[in-house]
Amino acid sequence: MSNLIAIFFGMALVNNMVLAKFLGLCPFFGVSKKLSSAVSMGIAVLLVMLVASAVTWPLYHYLLIPYGAAFMRTVIFILVIASLVQIIEMTIKRTNLTLYNALGIYLPLITTNCAVLGITFINIDQAYSFIESLVAALGAGAGFTLVLIIMSGIRERLELADSPKAFRGTPIAFITAMLLGLSFLAFKGMI
Amino acid sequence: MHSFTKNFAKGIIRSNPTFILLLGLCPTLAVSTSLDNAVGMTAAFTFVLIASNFIIALLRNMIPDRVRIPVFIVIIATLVTIVDLMLQGFVPALSKSLGMYIPLIVVNCIILGRAEAFASKNGISDSIADALGIGAGFGLAILLISFIRELLGTGELALFGHHLFSIPGFSDNPVAIFMLPMGAFFVIGTLLALFRWMGVSKGE
Numbered sequence: 530m531s532n533l534i535a536i537f538f539g540m541a542l543v544n545n546m547v548l549a550k551f552l553g554l555c556p557f558f559g560v561s562k563k564l565s566s567a568v569s570m571g572i573a574v575l576l577v578m579l580v581a582s583a584v585t586w587p588l589y590h591y592l593l594i595p596y597g598a599a600f601m602r603t604v605i606f607i608l609v610i611a612s613l614v615q616i617i618e619m620t621i622k623r624t625n626l627t628l629y630n631a632l633g634i635y636l637p638l639i640t641t642n643c644a645v646l647g648i649t650f651i652n653i654d655q656a657y658s659f660i661e662s663l664v665a666a667l668g669a670g671a672g673f674t675l676v677l678i679i680m681s682g683i684r685e686r687l688e689l690a691d692s693p694k695a696f697r698g699t700p701i702a703f704i705t706a707m708l709l710g711l712s713f714l715a716f717k718g719m720i
Numbered sequence: 721m722h723s724f725t726k727n728f729a730k731g732i733i734r735s736n737p738t739f740i741l742l743l744g745l746c747p748t749l750a751v752s753t754s755l756d757n758a759v760g761m762t763a764a765f766t767f768v769l770i771a772s773n774f775i776i777a778l779l780r781n782m783i784p785d786r787v788r789i790p791v792f793i794v795i796i797a798t799l800v801t802i803v804d805l806m807l808q809g810f811v812p813a814l815s816k817s818l819g820m821y822i823p824l825i826v827v828n829c830i831i832l833g834r835a836e837a838f839a840s841k842n843g844i845s846d847s848i849a850d851a852l853g854i855g856a857g858f859g860l861a862i863l864l865i866s867f868i869r870e871l872l873g874t875g876e877l878a879l880f881g882h883h884l885f886s887i888p889g890f891s892d893n894p895v896a897i898f899m900l901p902m903g904a905f906f907v908i909g910t911l912l913a914l915f916r917w918m919g920v921s922k923g924e
Contacts (some may be wrong), residue, residue: 548865551750600805603823604797611793621868638916642748643827650820695917699742703909707911710902 533664536657540668543717547676548710553644556703557677560635562568562688567681571572571674573635581610582666585649586659606649611640630669659683675679679709724849724903731853737830738908739915744830747821748862749904755879756868760814764807764822766855768799769831770901775799776839777847783840793826800825800885829856854860868907873898 536655546552553574561581562572585606593599618636622629637646652662683705737743751757775795776783783791804822807815815822825831834854839847867913871877875894876886897903 542791551746551901551904552824554745554749555743572796582739598803603801603826604794607797607826611790615826641827641829641832643824647820647825650823654820665834693913697914700909700913700916703905703912707902707905708910710905714900714902715726 535663536661536664537668537671538716538719540665541672541675542713543719545672545676545713546647546669547673548706548713550647552647553642553673554643556635556638557680557706558699561677561680561684561702562683564678564681566635567677568674569631570635571670571677572707574639574642574644574673575670577610577614577636577639577642577645578666578670578673579596579615579663581606581645581649582618582652582662584609584613586652586657586662589653601651602653606646613629614640644669676709676713679707683709723846727849728853728856731850731855731857732860733857735854736857737854738858738863739912741830742760743833744828744858746907747824747828748858749901749908750821751818752862752866752869752904752907753899754817755868755877756814756867757817758862760807760811760818761821762859764803764818764852764863765825765828765831765858768796768825769802769834769855770851771799772796772831772835773839773847773851774844776835777842777844780840782813788838788840789832792832792840796831796835797826803818806908830858845860864911865904865907869898869903873903877879 540546544550547554547557556570556574560566587606589599589602593602593605614636619637620628628668648666651657651669652665655665657665680702684702687701687705696704731737733740735741738745738748739819745763751761772792776792779791800823803825804815807818807822811822834850838850842850859869871885871887873889876883877893895903898907
């Protein structure tokens with residue numbers, strides 16, 4: 530159990546997807562201008578990460594490994610994620626229209642979100658068990674949502690701040706990400 | 721021939737993938753800790769981009785419009801697998817230090833973006849010129865970032881084991897933060913601001 534807790538917090542805070550591994554930078558900078566869209570994007574990524582890990586783990590260990598096709602994992606995983614995103618989108622559209630309106634436009638973008646493909650690779654490379662990969666995905670998604678929310682809060686304020694002309698917009702967002710990453714360094718002692 | 725040079729040149733500055741379009745930042749920032757990594761990533765990335773643009777331009781009239789994105793992704797994923805296996809076989813050390821960022825070229829938005837925006841609408845030679853230009857632009861950007869990070873972060877420069885240059889008295893006490901992930905954010909943020917100030921790119 531303590532092992533699972535370590536994986537969760539390690540993924541969420543110490544090895545944060547965005548700040549330590551540079552995965553999912555496109556949504557991190559693209560969707561962090563408003564708090565409401567940041568929350569929706571974070572939840573959508575968390576959901577897809579969890580489902581993708583739950584599907585790719587058995588696929589890799591019970592299909593690709595026994596048939597000696599482990600080298601096919603890149604092709605298989607991206608196809609699985611692309612179809613999963615499509616299925617999740619259709620399911621949400623049928624069952625919960627409010628949720629669909631909130632997440633709708635973000636779901637297709639997630640197919641090419643490297644954080645989702647990244648977490649499935651990390652699960653394999655770290656030789657996590659099935660439960661451990663689910664916890665890792667949950668932690669990674671939670672960490673991604675956390676920094677996205679923090680970042681959007683800061684950026685809403687930055688819009689009004691008087692930053693140097695050349696830095697306005699994206700450059701200052703990168704500098705903010707750097708400071709955010711510095712503060713996340715403090716979590717390193719946790720594990 | 722005119723369109724070949726035009727398509728080649730636009731990728732380097734006017735629509736530089738990293739500094740102007742801000743696409744595909746994940747590998748650029750993640751592996752730019754050393755020049756070796758930058759050269760390796762540029763080679764892998766450019767190979768995949770040229771090959772995918774070539775194949776997609778070749779098949780553009782055969783791919784049904786409705787399933788074009790999945791088809792593009794399968795083509796790119798296959799090429800990435802080839803590159804991944806070649807690196808593992810011939811340069812295992814480089815493959816190890818680039819790690820999972822090689823398979824992650826699949827979800828690099830630049831490659832899918834060029835397939836969708838350019839190669840699926842243009843001829844073979846134009847598509848290859850476009851790929852070469854974008855590859856060169858990507859390479860220049862990642863080399864510039866890794867040059868700054870390696871020089872300031874370790875105080876010296878080395879390329880594939882050959883020592884190139886070191887700042888006297890600096891390599892004992894380098895600014896180690898440039899080797900950390902935060903250093904990459906700082907370098908790219910400052911470079912973007914610098915290019916705006918110089919008027920290369922437009923501000924907001």
